[in-house]
Amino acid sequence: MTGFATRQVHARSAGRDDAGRATGAPDPAASGHVVPRATPVYLTAGFEFEEWEQAAGHFGAGEGFAYTRTGNPTTAAVEQRIAALEGGADALFLASGQAAVTVALLGLVEAGQRVLAASSIYEGTRGLLLENLPRLGIEADFVDDAADPAAWERAIRPETRVLFLESIPNARNDLPDLAAVADVAHAHGLVLVVDNTLATPYLLRPIEHGADVVVHSASKFLAGHGSVLGGVVVDAGTFDARASGALYPHLVAPSRTGGPSVAERHGGRARLAYLRETVAPRFGPTPSPLNAFLVGQGIETLSLRVARQSASALEVARWLAFRPEVASVDYSGLDSSPSYALAKRYLPDGQGSVFTFTLHGGAPAARALVEAVQVFTHMTHIGDVRSLVLHPESTSHVLRTPAERAASGIHPGTLRLSVGIEDLPDLIGDLDRGLAAARTTRKETP
Ligand SMILES: *Cc1c(COP(=O)(O)O)cnc(C)c1O
Numbered sequence: 392m393t394g395f396a397t398r399q400v401h402a403r404s405a406g407r408d409d410a411g412r413a414t415g416a417p418d419p420a421a422s423g424h425v426v427p428r429a430t431p432v433y434l435t436a437g438f439e440f441e442e443w444e445q446a447a448g449h450f451g452a453g454e455g456f457a458y459t460r461t462g463n464p465t466t467a468a469v470e471q472r473i474a475a476l477e478g479g480a481d482a483l484f485l486a487s488g489q490a491a492v493t494v495a496l497l498g499l500v501e502a503g504q505r506v507l508a509a510s511s512i513y514e515g516t517r518g519l520l521l522e523n524l525p526r527l528g529i530e531a532d533f534v535d536d537a538a539d540p541a542a543w544e545r546a547i548r549p550e551t552r553v554l555f556l557e558s559i560p561n562a563r564n565d566l567p568d569l570a571a572v573a574d575v576a577h578a579h580g581l582v583l584v585v586d587n588t589l590a591t592p593y594l595l596r597p598i599e600h601g602a603d604v605v606v607h608s609a610s611k612f613l614a615g616h617g618s619v620l621g622g623v624v625v626d627a628g629t630f631d632a633r634a635s636g637a638l639y640p641h642l643v644a645p646s647r648t649g650g651p652s653v654a655e656r657h658g659g660r661a662r663l664a665y666l667r668e669t670v671a672p673r674f675g676p677t678p679s680p681l682n683a684f685l686v687g688q689g690i691e692t693l694s695l696r697v698a699r700q701s702a703s704a705l706e707v708a709r710w711l712a713f714r715p716e717v718a719s720v721d722y723s724g725l726d727s728s729p730s731y732a733l734a735k736r737y738l739p740d741g742q743g744s745v746f747t748f749t750l751h752g753g754a755p756a757a758r759a760l761v762e763a764v765q766v767f768t769h770m771t772h773i774g775d776v777r778s779l780v781l782h783p784e785s786t787s788h789v790l791r792t793p794a795e796r797a798a799s800g801i802h803p804g805t806l807r808l809s810v811g812i813e814d815l816p817d818l819i820g821d822l823d824r825g826l827a828a829a830r831t832t833r834k835e836t837p
Contacts, residue, residue, distance in 0.1 A: 465680040480628025488608020490676035491622030502528025509537035511560040540571035559589035563800035566733040573601025611774030614689040626663035701741025750804035756829035763828035766821035778811035
C-alpha cells in the first residue's frame with residue numbers, strides 16, 4: 392500500500408486505484424462513458440500528461456491543455472461560444488473586463504506608441520490610458536466628438552496603433568458611426584478595438600461593421616446574474632501581415648529562438664494568438680474556470696434578457712421624457728436623441744438598457760430619488776437582471792473635472808439606470824415614487 396500522503400492526493404482519482412496508482416483505465420469523467428450535456432467545470436490548476444511526447448508537444452507547438460493559466464477546457468468552451476456570437480475567429484477569456492481591455496491593448500502597442508480613444512469611454516479604461524499605460528511609455532489621445540469620423544482622422548499620429556471606442560457609450564448613449572471609424576483605421580493600417588459591453592452581440596456585432604477586435608466586460612450582460620467578473624477579447628482574424636506587419640513588428644518578427652513568427656504560425660489570427668501565448672499568461676489575469684462556466688450559463692439566456700431589458704428601457708425612457716421633474720433623457724432609442732439615426736442603423740433590435748436622465752432639482756433631487764426607490768438597487772454595476780441606479784457625478788465620474796463631466800452629459804442631477812428584467816409596471820411605479828421624493832426636495836431648495 393502506498394503511504395497516506397500519497398493516497399490522500401491520488402486514491403481513486405481519475406484512472407487510479409485505491410493506492411493511487413495509475414490503472415491505465417480511462418477516466419470515466421473524461422471519456423465517452425459519461426456525456427455531460429452542460430460544459431463541465433474543469434476546476435483544476437493543471438492537466439496530467441498521459442504520454443511523454445504530450446508534454447513536449449504542449450510546450451513546443453502549444454498542443455492540448457497543461458496548466459490553467461495557459462488554457463482550460465471550460466474556459467475554452469466559453470471562448471468559442473462568444474467568438475461565434477460576435478462573428479469572430481477566436482476569443483480569449485480573462486478575469487475581468489478591465490483585464491480584457493488591458494491585455495487587448497498590451498498586445499498591440501508598445502513604449503513610444505499611442506492609443507486614440509473616444510473621450511466618453513468607461514472610467515476604468517480612461518484611467519488605464521491616463522495613469523497606467525503612460526508609465527510604460529504608451530500615451531493616449533482622445534476624440535471628443537467620437538460620432539464624427541473626420542475627428543478621428545485628424546487625431547491620428549504616426550505613433551498611433553489603436554483606435555478605441557465603445558459601441559454604446561455610457562453615460563450619454565451618443566453612438567459612434569462604427570463603419571466610418573473602421574474605414575479611417577483601416578486606411579492607416581490600424582486596428583479598431585470596440586468595447587461592446589453595453590450592446591452585447593445580440594444587439595450589435597461590431598466585426599460585421601469593420602471592427603478588428605471586440606472586448607467585453609463579461610461581468611455585465613454576458614453573465615447577467617451579477618455573481619462573477621469576467622472579460623473577453625474577440626478577434627476578427629483579419630490580421631494582414633503584408634499590409635500591417637511594419638506597424639506591428641512583434642507579430643511578424645521571428646520567435647526568440649529564431650522560429651517562425653506569430654503571423655507565420657497563426658495567419659490572420661496572429662493578434663489573438665499573441666495575446667494567448669505571450670500577453671495573458673505572462674501578465675496573468677487568468678479567470679477561474681468556475682467563473683467562465685457561470686458566464687457561459689448566462690450567455691445561454693442572453694437574447695431573452697437583452698431583448699426584454701431593451702424593450703423595457705425604451706418604455707422607461709419614454710415615460711421619463713414626459714415627466715416635469717426630468718430635464719433630459721439620453722437614450723438613443725428616443726427620436727429626440729441626436730443618435731437616433733445611428734441607432735436605427737446600428738441597433739435596430741433594441742438600443743440597450745443602460746442610459747442616463749437628468750433631474751431639474753440637481754444633486755438633492757437625485758439623492759432623494761435614489762433613497763426613495765425600492766425596486767431599483769443603488770449600486771455600481773450594469774447589465775444585471777436586477778434594475779440598478781447610480782449617481783455618476785459623485786461616484787463613477789468623480790475623478791473628472793466638472794467641465795469634463797458636463798461634456799460627457801453628466802450633471803449634478805444626472806442618474807444612470809441599468810434596466811433589469813422586472814415587470815415594467817413595477818419599474819415605472821418605483822421611478823414614480825422616486826420622482827415624487829425628488830419633487831419634495833425642489834420645493835425645499837430656494
Ligand atoms: C464594467 C466595464 C468594464 C470593466 O469591466 P470589469 O468586468 O468591471 O473589469 C469595461 N468597459 C465597460 C464599458 C464596462 O461597463
